[in-house]
Amino acid sequence: MSVRVVARIRPLLKSELEKDQIVTSHHHHGSDGAPTVIKIPNPKNLAEEFSFQFNSVYEQSATQQEIYEAEVAPTVKHLFLGYDVTIFAYGSTGTGKTHTMRGGKSLADRGMIPRLLSSIYRKSRAIEKSSEGDTTVAVSMSYYEIYNDRVFDLFEAPEKRTATGLPIREAEGGKTVVVGLTEVPCRSLKDFEALYDKANANRSTGATKLNSHSSRSHAILCVKLTITSPTETRVSTASAIDLAGSEDNRRTGNGKDRMVESASINKSLFVLAQCVEAISKKHQRIPYRESKMTRILSLGQNNGFTVMILNLAPVKSYHLDTLSSLNFANRTKRIEVREVENEPIFKGPSRPVTGAALTGATTQRQPLRPLNNGVNVNLTATREASTKNEKPAKAFAVYSDRSKPTNHQKSSPLKRTADNSFLGSGRPSKISRPTPSFIRRGPEPSTLTKASIETLVEQKVSEILAAHTLNAPDPAPAKNVSEEVQRRLDSIEKRLEGQDGERAEGLSYLFMAKQHQARGEDGSALKMYELARPYFPDNEKLQSKIERLKEKLARTRAESEAMPPEKPSSSRTHGKECRHENDGDDESFHDDGEESAYHDSDEDGPSHRARPRKQRQQQRRKARASSPDPLAQRGLAGGDTDVEAEAQPGTGTGTGTLTPRTQHLLDVINTRDVSRIKTLSGLGAKRAEGIVEYLNLAAEAECDTDGTVGNVVLRSWADLTRLRGVGKKTLETMREGVVV
Ligand SMILES: Nc1ncnc2c1ncn2[C@@H]1O[C@H](COP(=O)(O)OP(=O)(O)OP(=O)(O)O)[C@@H](O)[C@H]1O
Numbered sequence: 001m002s003v004r005v006v007a008r009i010r011p012l013l014k015s016e017l018e019k020d021q022i023v024t025s026h027h028h029h030g031s032d033g034a035p036t037v038i039k040i041p042n043p044k045n046l047a048e049e050f051s052f053q054f055n056s057v058y059e060q061s062a063t064q065q066e067i068y069e070a071e072v073a074p075t076v077k078h079l080f081l082g083y084d085v086t087i088f089a090y091g092s093t094g095t096g097k098t099h100t101m102r103g104g105k106s107l108a109d110r111g112m113i114p115r116l117l118s119s120i121y122r123k124s125r126a127i128e129k130s131s132e133g134d135t136t137v138a139v140s141m142s143y144y145e146i147y148n149d150r151v152f153d154l155f156e157a158p159e160k161r162t163a164t165g166l167p168i169r170e171a172e173g174g175k176t177v178v179v180g181l182t183e184v185p186c187r188s189l190k191d192f193e194a195l196y197d198k199a200n201a202n203r204s205t206g207a208t209k210l211n212s213h214s215s216r217s218h219a220i221l222c223v224k225l226t227i228t229s230p231t232e233t234r235v236s237t238a239s240a241i242d243l244a245g246s247e248d249n250r251r252t253g254n255g256k257d258r259m260v261e262s263a264s265i266n267k268s269l270f271v272l273a274q275c276v277e278a279i280s281k282k283h284q285r286i287p288y289r290e291s292k293m294t295r296i297l298s299l300g301q302n303n304g305f306t307v308m309i310l311n312l313a314p315v316k317s318y319h320l321d322t323l324s325s326l327n328f329a330n331r332t333k334r335i336e337v338r339e340v341e342n343e344p345i346f347k348g349p350s351r352p353v354t355g356a357a358l359t360g361a362t363t364q365r366q367p368l369r370p371l372n373n374g375v376n377v378n379l380t381a382t383r384e385a386s387t388k389n390e391k392p393a394k395a396f397a398v399y400s401d402r403s404k405p406t407n408h409q410k411s412s413p414l415k416r417t418a419d420n421s422f423l424g425s426g427r428p429s430k431i432s433r434p435t436p437s438f439i440r441r442g443p444e445p446s447t448l449t450k451a452s453i454e455t456l457v458e459q460k461v462s463e464i465l466a467a468h469t470l471n472a473p474d475p476a477p478a479k480n481v482s483e484e485v486q487r488r489l490d491s492i493e494k495r496l497e498g499q500d501g502e503r504a505e506g507l508s509y510l511f512m513a514k515q516h517q518a519r520g521e522d523g524s525a526l527k528m529y530e531l532a533r534p535y536f537p538d539n540e541k542l543q544s545k546i547e548r549l550k551e552k553l554a555r556t557r558a559e560s561e562a563m564p565p566e567k568p569s570s571s572r573t574h575g576k577e578c579r580h581e582n583d584g585d586d587e588s589f590h591d592d593g594e595e596s597a598y599h600d601s602d603e604d605g606p607s608h609r610a611r612p613r614k615q616r617q618q619q620r621r622k623a624r625a626s627s628p629d630p631l632a633q634r635g636l637a638g639g640d641t642d643v644e645a646e647a648q649p650g651t652g653t654g655t656g657t658l659t660p661r662t663q664h665l666l667d668v669i670n671t672r673d674v675s676r677i678k679t680l681s682g683l684g685a686k687r688a689e690g691i692v693e694y695l696n697l698a699a700e701a702e703c704d705t706d707g708t709v710g711n712v713v714l715r716s717w718a719d720l721t722r723l724r725g726v727g728k729k730t731l732e733t734m735r736e737g738v739v740v
Contacts, residue, residue: 005054005055011060025039037052038051038052039051050326064108079236081236086297086304087306095313097311101241102200114192135229138185138225141223143199145217150164150165150292151292153182180689203219220240221239236304272294310326510529523553526546662717672695682734691726
């Protein structure tokens with residue numbers, strides 16, 4: 001699979017001023033072809049410029065037609081040869097993703113999607129005509145959005161949605177399918193346009209500070225082509241994705257809901273970036289399973305073509321967002337720092353970039369602050385930072401990096417030649433490749449203190465997470481890691497290995513939270529912990545961590561109103577005392593009761609210390625075992641008595657005797673085997689899947705503090721009546737259909 005990354009700078013909007021433009025396009029050194037380089041000032045030192053190279057760069061004047069012809073049209077022939085094609089639009093809110101993908105109504109404004117469909121229909125007609133009808137091309141499509149990591153069918157009205165969204169399942173051949181997704185045959189461009197317009201009205205949007213009608217979901221249009229000739233049938237899919245805005249929460253003035261959305265968006269974009277990088281670097285394993293979007297697309301699993309269009313706004317009010325996007329798209333490419341003149345405007349790492357310096361006068365944005373939680377960047381140090389051996393003024397950092405950098409490298413001049421080929425053909429230069437700081441910057445074993453062990457452990461956790469995300473073998477362990485550190489790391493690694501699916505998702509939220517917190521970004525950390533919460537519903541520590549963080553944030557807010565802000569980070573890099581201040585941080589959510597790899601056990605609150613984890617778990621299990629009705633006991637289905645069931649004659653209720661029919665139903669359903677459950681009278685495959693999903697969710701909700709998924713077993717007629725999507729009538733039909 002190849003991936004091509006191109007950048008598109010949108011024109012100035014009416015409200016934007018020419019003088020505020022900061023993003024410029026350039027030819028590569030010595031090239032006189034189309035521009036392939038984007039330049040943007042360093043927000044911390046406007047005298048410096050960063051350069052980013054792409055397969056192509058489209059300037060403000062570029063038309064939809066030009067981009068389509070150069071980037072998308074060439075993939076159509078591959079589609080008809082049976083290859084899959086994926087087109088993404090990536091960028092922050094308001095940079096032109098929807099314009100690029102969907103476009104306007106006029107012929108000239110039509111975006112990539114209608115143009116692609118137009119080409120597909122045209123080519124289909126041509127094939128059918130030239131084969132005199134022997135070969136037929138059927139086009140069908142599905143359109144869904146991934147909103148807060150849930151999949152919703154955009155061909156269905158929003159009121160028909162279930163809160164959990166549509167389930168996804170592994171299908172034959174390792175593909176992932178969305179269960180219950182509408183697939184609509186679509187014979188003509190006209191049909192398509194009507195369907196597409198209607199479906200777009202169902203999209204989840206929300207007002208952020210940056211855009212009053214911002215797309216808060218990833219919208220994925222899948223066009224399936226089935227080409228049937230007398231000798232063979234070929235199926236291929238074109239997926240066109242209008243990604244949700246990648247803006248940073250702090251600058252969009254997002255409220256709680258928007259925050260949760262953004263955290264989900266950021267997570268899936270993070271995984272997408274990993275996939276793009278892995279594909280570009282021709283890694284054998286692509287971490288496509290780590291997010292729903294990449295999983296459903298099976299990104300990198302076929303021999304298809306991927307085009308990523310990076311949408312950029314040209315003005316300085318988007319400065320940090322633009323840098324973040326550029327870095328996202330440039331994971332595999334060199335990032336160069338070119339010093340225009342040696343007069344830094346801002347000195348030192350801790351000085352915030354002021355809103356005045358970066359915010360366009362014409363837009364209503366919050367003041368920009370330096371970002372420390374970008375997912376994909378490691379900018380090289382400025383000259384000043386390196387000469388003084390200070391921590392470089394990083395605009396972004398991938399992972400927590402508490403120890404002092406020891407080895408700043410200055411980037412070299414841009415050497416790479418421009419190319420228009422698909423990415424992955426060349427390796428990025430070693431000089432400018434981000435160095436895994438967690439390996440290079442660790443302290444020597446002889447100087448290992450508790451604090452430095454903590455740091456190393458955290459760094460390694462980040463590394464493991466990254467490796468886990470990449471599904472690739474872990475990078476070589478840090479040299480000179482002491483035995484104690486290694487022992488702890490092994491234990492973390494073991495725990496991570498055993499995680500999969502939803503739970504891994506919960507864990508990755510925890511890790512992200514941890515990383516945010518390590519960088520002192522408590523607000524984002526809190527959101528991540530809150531996102532992790534549903535995955536660890538019984539975890540008291542997580543809950544109390546959330547509470548403590550909330551209190552801390554409230555305290556900080558109150559303090560900052562009362563006094564000038566403290567210098568960041570100086571105290572947080574050292575020792576446990578600081579960790580106590582840091583809200584008694586611990587990471588034992590997935591601890592198995594042994595020594596935590598993340599902290600020393602005395603960090604636990606008094607209540608935890610008084611009653612060890614294992615004891616608490618055992619008590620909980622005992623309580624459950626004595627419960628006659630696990631679902632009622634756990635309050636999962638809302639009811640806590642069997643009143644309704646008791647009114648059912650002959651069905652057997654509670655712990656009382658069960659009729660053979662009810663027992664049979666229970667036995668079959670408790671197998672959680674869709675193929676068996678669907679054989680019950682009155683149930684089809686869809687309902688059977690719904691039942692299994694419900695039971696799995698209930699089991700997930702039962703997830704204990706040690707991560708053991710609870711075993712939810714239905715024991716009575718009353719339990720059956722609580723199954724989601726199974727009404728009384730259906731239950732009766734099921735019961736009557738049992739042959740005893
Ligand atoms: N190439 C372009 N030519 C003319 N106008 C453009 C272009 N690109 C974007 N715009 C305009 O910029 C504004 C923002 O664009 P758009 O809504 O497509 O952004 P977006 O990235 O999809 O935002 P969001 O993520 O919030 O959905 C719109 O008014 C759109 O018409």
